[in-house]
Amino acid sequence: AQSVSQHNHHVILSEAASLELGCNYSYGGTVNLFWYVQYPGQHLQLLLKYFSGDPLVKGIKGFEAEFIKSKFSFNLRKPSVQWSDTAEYFCAVLLSGTYKYIFGTGTRLKVLA
Amino acid sequence: DAGITQSPRHKVTETGTPVTLRCHQTENHRYMYWYRQDPGHGLRLIHYSYGVKDTDKGEVSDGYSVSRSKTEDFLLTLESATSSQTSVYFCAITPRRGGESTGELFFGEGSRLTVL
Numbered sequence: 001a002q003s004v005s006q007h008n009h010h011v012i013l014s015e016a017a018s019l020e021l022g023c024n025y026s027y028g029g030t031v032n033l034f035w036y037v038q039y040p041g042q043h044l045q046l047l048l049k050y051f052s053g054d055p056l057v058k059g060i061k062g063f064e065a066e067f068i069k070s071k072f073s074f075n076l077r078k079p080s081v082q083w084s085d086t087a088e089y090f091c092a093v094l095l096s097g098t099y100k101y102i103f104g105t106g107t108r109l110k111v112l113a
Numbered sequence: 114d115a116g117i118t119q120s121p122r123h124k125v126t127e128t129g130t131p132v133t134l135r136c137h138q139t140e141n142h143r144y145m146y147w148y149r150q151d152p153g154h155g156l157r158l159i160h161y162s163y164g165v166k167d168t169d170k171g172e173v174s175d176g177y178s179v180s181r182s183k184t185e186d187f188l189l190t191l192e193s194a195t196s197s198q199t200s201v202y203f204c205a206i207t208p209r210r211g212g213e214s215t216g217e218l219f220f221g222e223g224s225r226l227t228v229l
Contacts, residue, residue, distance in 0.1 A: 006155075019213040032216050034217070034218075036218075042222075043203060043220040043222050043223050044203070044218075046217050046219075047221075049216065049217060051216060084185075090155055090156065096183070099144050099163060100158065101146075101218060103148075103155040103157070105153060105154060106155045
């Protein structure tokens, strides 16, 4: 069965530290990839997405992600986190030719001021 | 927010009672989804709809039914609520721009359901 793995469940960083959150998926076909963010008490919002083309995609608020097809990975990065980045981050995969999205279990990020 | 409204936003009910959650959208989106969010499980798809009266099951559909009698409303029903269905339920749509699907999901504000 297709799945999405986020290996870091909880991450604590100090402000200005660099961030990398891992995401791996298991599916041999074409996928579209997403990162969503959920701030405390809110709904999920799109951070960035990859459909095709340049495997390094840039999103909002200084986030970026790199699609490495050979590793089935789509890791999220930010060079310098801020306190306001405290949130839960979800990686998601859309299987090509379907409208079924598969979400990872999420990574809770806490940024210390 | 892509014009999505969920109701009720909060509900407390007792085991065995029926519950219906409503997702209402104002922008004629074709695809609508119901997810539940639980700690340690992320978001799991319950049911989705690809048009009026066209629905399909997701990965955790047992105990849930849906209906979509008109484009703007997608109803999720728990025929007989159980404590395991205590969760936060999110409705989502896939918007279109220029006639093409964006492939993204836009989520509603969520409905927090507690089954005692």
